[in-house]
Amino acid sequence: MTETFVVIGGDAAGMSAASKARREDRDREILVFEKGDWVSYAACGMPYYVKGDVDSLDELVQVTPEAFRTERDIDLRTNHEVVGIDPVGQTVTVSADDNRFEQPYDQLLVATGARAIEPPFAGMDLDGVFTIHNMDEADAIHTYVTETDPETAAIVGGGYVGIEMAEALAGRGLDIHLFEMLPHVLQPFGESVATVVEDHLRERDVELHLDTPVAGFDGEETVASVDLDSGTVPADIVIVGVGVEPNVELAEDAGIETDETGAIATDEYGRTNYETIFAAGDCAEATNVVTGEADHVPLALTANRAGRAIGQTVTGTPTEVGEIAGTAIVKAFDLGAARTGILDETRARDAGFDPISVEITAPTRAHYYPGAEELTVTLVADRESERVLGASVVGPEGVKRIDTIVTALHAGLTVSEVENLDLAYAPPFSPVWDPIATASKVLAGSLEDAA
Structure with a gap:
């Protein structure tokens, strides 16, 4: 049967x-x-559609509904x-x-x-106030920006969505205000990443409002300002990106x-x-x-x-879904940031670890090869077992190096084992000691000194 x-x-x-x-x-x-109407779409590409780097929402669709029905013989009912x-x-x-x-x-x-979290802010129902977590929302933002030609955007939330939408709307010529109720943006990435990203955002004329809770939004039918405890900030469009x-x-x-x-x-x-x-x-x-x-x-x-x-x-072959490391990567204008594992010392201790960490800055290429950039690496390990617990990286290039640490987490490698990995080297791609290896070497030394 x-x-x-x-x-x-x-x-x-x-x-x-x-x-x-x-x-x-x-x-x-x-x-x-x-x-809904949409299936199998690349939600991560939506900010780049809003920005204009992607011409059509259809380009974000991996496989069309019709292809699922005719080519894959799946009874898909939208x-x-x-x-x-x-x-x-x-x-x-x-x-x-x-x-x-x-x-x-x-x-x-x-x-x-x-779904996108909709905080209980006054004015969430005003025209020009958006969340962005699905294709219809992305299309609505794109249409609004195109048709109303706003000058000032308010981004509420300094996470992935907030950072990416700040870049997207700045790319459309808008002045950007970014509001974050915590002391730093990109909280899961750690303070060392956040401060580098914040400096870069300011260089790109994004006005940061850190440690600044938003009270709501004001306007007649259309949003006109963001309300704060300390006053108001004008805004022609608002993107609320405070999580899902x-x-x-x-x-x-x-x-x-x-x-x-x-x-x-x-x-x-x-x-x-x-x-x-x-x-x-x-x-x-x-x-x-x-x-x-x-x-x-x-x-x-x-x-x-x-x-x-x-x-x-x-269908009869039991297969584990696999573990996760909380790996994430984000683009902030000309900067990249990535993280994986456990970076927060309190969380590490709650999980039974005794965390120790180092932060290093190293070039992404051989010092004499053109185009070298600085990459900041934060590496965290357990003091007793020396097992790697997590890492973050931030810089203009090379942040995909985080995948080396992801592999180490899944393999349960120690700091010394990561230090001794046979990583690829050629001057256009890395110094002899890759930044990940350098961070591991420094942390291994700290562990020896602490022994």
Whole structure:
């Protein structure tokens, strides 16, 4: 008897799972219900569409709905919203065109993603105030900037979205004010990265308002200013980018358990507390490779990997979804910043480690080769085991070197083992001692001195 695999959500995790399941099982019935129009799109590219570096939203689509249907033989139904899950009866309730129907399943994947947090600010409903987490929001911002020709933009939030949208709107000729309630931007990257990024943003004429909570927005029908405790700042457009929260309400209503992370609790195979129900992507938790504990870091690769693994599992080859290190990378005008693992000393101690760290600055190429830039590396390790716990890098080039530390985290390498890795060297690409190796060498010395 043919089994049915139902997927709720048509983006990274959902379509990766459906596609892998189809490759593994040509006979299985595979249905994907997506409540919107867009599927399999590169959300990370949306700021570059707003900026104008990407001409059309369609360019961000990895695989079109029609290609999923005709080339991959997946029953993809857009504008179909799943409004209920019955884990006992193994059905989902689907709403489409003002009609409802029940769809049975043998295996179910909840890949409902996340949504932009909308703080309880006054004026969030004013024209010109936007969040950005999906294609329709990106299109609305692009249209607004094109049609109204604003002069001043306010970015609320100094995380990835805030930094990228500051660059995007500056690229459209707007004056930029960036508001962050914490002392620094890019809080997960650590202070050493943040201060370098902040200096660069100021060089690019971004006016930073750090340690500055926003009270709300003011205007008649259209936003005119940002309200602060200390006064107001004029703004013709506002982007609120203060984070995302997982879409778990549908799952919770069905008795699917969530965890302290706020996301759906899963095991190493992405399975929930129901044997036939899986969860993946921005709505689901994952295991942190450093701490071994549940974590929620909603990023694209995590979703794609987990979805692909679940596609294999439901078709008979149990496959772990993989651990995460919280790896992230961001572009801020002419600067790049990246981070992975645990950088915060308090979090490290709470996880049972005794952290020790170093910060070094080293050239990205041989000193005599043209174009060398300075790269700042912060490396953190556990004092007793000497195991690498995390790192951050910031500079005009070479920040993808963070992947060396990502590999070290997944392999459980010590500082000395990273120091002795046989990393590639040629003058156009690196000095003899790569900055990652240099940081490891310095930290290994600190560990010896502390012994």
